[in-house]
Amino acid sequence: MVDTKVILSGWELDNPVIPASGTFGFGKEFADLYDINILGTFSFKGTTLNERFGNSTPRIAECTAGMINSVGLQNPGVEHVVKYELPEMKKYFHKKVIANVSGFSIDEYKQTCEILDKQDNIGIIEVNISCPNVHNGGMAFGTDPKNAAEVTKAVKSVTTKPVYIKLSPNVTDIVAIAKSCEDAGADGLSLINTILGMRIDLNKKKPVVANKMGGFSGPAIFPVALRMVYQVYEAVNIPIIGMGGVSTSDDVIEMMIAGATAVQVGAANLVNPFACKEIIEGLENSMNKYGIKSLKEIIGGAHNG
Amino acid sequence: MERVVFKIKDNKKIAKNVFEIKLEGNTDAITKSGQFVNIQLDGLYLRRPISVCDYSKNSLTLVYKVVGKGTEQLSKMEKGDLDVLVGLGNGYDTEISGKEPVLIGGGVGVPPLFNLCKKLLAEGKKPSVILGFNTKDEIFYEEEFKKLGVNVYVTTVNGEYGIKGFVIDALKNINYTYFYTCGPEPMLKAVYNSTTTSGQFSFEERMGCGFGACMGCTCKTKYGNKRICKDGPVLVKEEIIW
Numbered sequence: 005m006v007d008t009k010v011i012l013s014g015w016e017l018d019n020p021v022i023p024a025s026g027t028f029g030f031g032k033e034f035a036d037l038y039d040i041n042i043l044g045t046f047s048f049k050g051t052t053l054n055e056r057f058g059n060s061t062p063r064i065a066e067c068t069a070g071m072i073n074s075v076g077l078q079n080p081g082v083e084h085v086v087k088y089e090l091p092e093m094k095k096y097f098h099k100k101v102i103a104n105v106s107g108f109s110i111d112e113y114k115q116t117c118e119i120l121d122k123q124d125n126i127g128i129i130e131v132n133i134s135c136p137n138v139h140n141g142g143m144a145f146g147t148d149p150k151n152a153a154e155v156t157k158a159v160k161s162v163t164t165k166p167v168y169i170k171l172s173p174n175v176t177d178i179v180a181i182a183k184s185c186e187d188a189g190a191d192g193l194s195l196i197n198t199i200l201g202m203r204i205d206l207n208k209k210k211p212v213v214a215n216k217m218g219g220f221s222g223p224a225i226f227p228v229a230l231r232m233v234y235q236v237y238e239a240v241n242i243p244i245i246g247m248g249g250v251s252t253s254d255d256v257i258e259m260m261i262a263g264a265t266a267v268q269v270g271a272a273n274l275v276n277p278f279a280c281k282e283i284i285e286g287l288e289n290s291m292n293k294y295g296i297k298s299l300k301e302i303i304g305g306a307h308n309g
Numbered sequence: 310m311e312r313v314v315f316k317i318k319d320n321k322k323i324a325k326n327v328f329e330i331k332l333e334g335n336t337d338a339i340t341k342s343g344q345f346v347n348i349q350l351d352g353l354y355l356r357r358p359i360s361v362c363d364y365s366k367n368s369l370t371l372v373y374k375v376v377g378k379g380t381e382q383l384s385k386m387e388k389g390d391l392d393v394l395v396g397l398g399n400g401y402d403t404e405i406s407g408k409e410p411v412l413i414g415g416g417v418g419v420p421p422l423f424n425l426c427k428k429l430l431a432e433g434k435k436p437s438v439i440l441g442f443n444t445k446d447e448i449f450y451e452e453e454f455k456k457l458g459v460n461v462y463v464t465t466v467n468g469e470y471g472i473k474g475f476v477i478d479a480l481k482n483i484n485y486t487y488f489y490t491c492g493p494e495p496m497l498k499a500v501y502n503s504t505t506t507s508g509q510f511s512f513e514e515r516m517g518c519g520f521g522a523c524m525g526c527t528c529k530t531k532y533g534n535k536r537i538c539k540d541g542p543v544l545v546k547e548e549i550i551w
Contacts, residue, residue: 027518049524
């Protein structure tokens, strides 16, 4: 019998597998397909203070071993989420969830997090300072260490739950930003968000997505994500949720050896709605294959010696 | 929605750039005409959504146009297995059609109307069908519809076959209680503007997942934001915002 349990800021998860925000909605579509209570937990659709329609369509482009999205944080707004989505979620998911939050000003981040902090079925608040698809905000907070620290401090000042900052890979030095968030009081870090990318339609000779650029995700970005998790692990002492192109149970283990305490799965859910179920079912096999008895013991293993 | 592995039984060209593929596998997840499937293809990341043309207990027929890498690859497959998500989208509602609905298809918007036509006939209604194409070599399924015993009006833009012009040129000369349509957006808009009767439109959009998770295909309607893949692809006339 292998031990797949991991602990994020005192919260014990049955396994480290967590569907990533924006690829799992509020879980309902997947709960119709399988019992999602097998998940470690999941990170729900990025939520902002006010309702957002998001960007114009087309919002999606195919890439080699991946995809581009420019959804632009479409969500019903925090009040709707608290009033309808969270109570509804309790009917089909009996664990706590991760609340993913975005904003366009420090004050918006603060207000949204303050509201979500009061909800009993939220375990962690994941603050997205790295959305590449919205102007005047999102990624702007995540590409400057000072701004990143400011958001972190502001959110920490109004919350009691663990706060994880979701970092952008679209920076020169992700380590500097990670450290800055840690110094400002972050309880953990999530990385990486999507990589800013683009495709051009050769027939129309114009960008495929209406917003011209979008976030590139999928297996193609896994090595970049893994490298960043490895670098950040060396520099900080807070837990990391690793993500970026994770598609198999082997990927989960690789990410954990690089330094992740838990692992999020994003784009894979969209091409295979059973991806997380299959990854969880494959964990024991992968652990046996590599002689791993407890997942907790492999975190950051690549850094020893 | 279910994920089903289908066996390719047949895959042949039936018109210019248009192919008909017949698959064998469990279709229990399909509940309505006008739903679609999402097909995984080797070496491509995102699945390819294609509307259901016809189905029975253990067989599925899709008619698709080669428009890019995915459909080109699919057109070259002669046999083998396909990983397919089945039973996606809301589909057409046949209950409110009245006695004599008209089905209006343009190009590769024609296929989902085929099973719909069978359903309406089974419900004792008398549908008529308008099939619009640009040119004669693009025409398909005229005979298949005729075999169902319905009136079929074919239009070609250049007039080399059937009625010269667009689907709306045929539409103005027939009586109908309701309409169902699928085709390119300019055609849908033309239909919308040329009738006072109510009806249902099937829309297309680039999709990520195809089952409502990614918000990649959302559009605005008078009834709120809708995901074309999950809350659509069929929208009723009254809710559409162009």
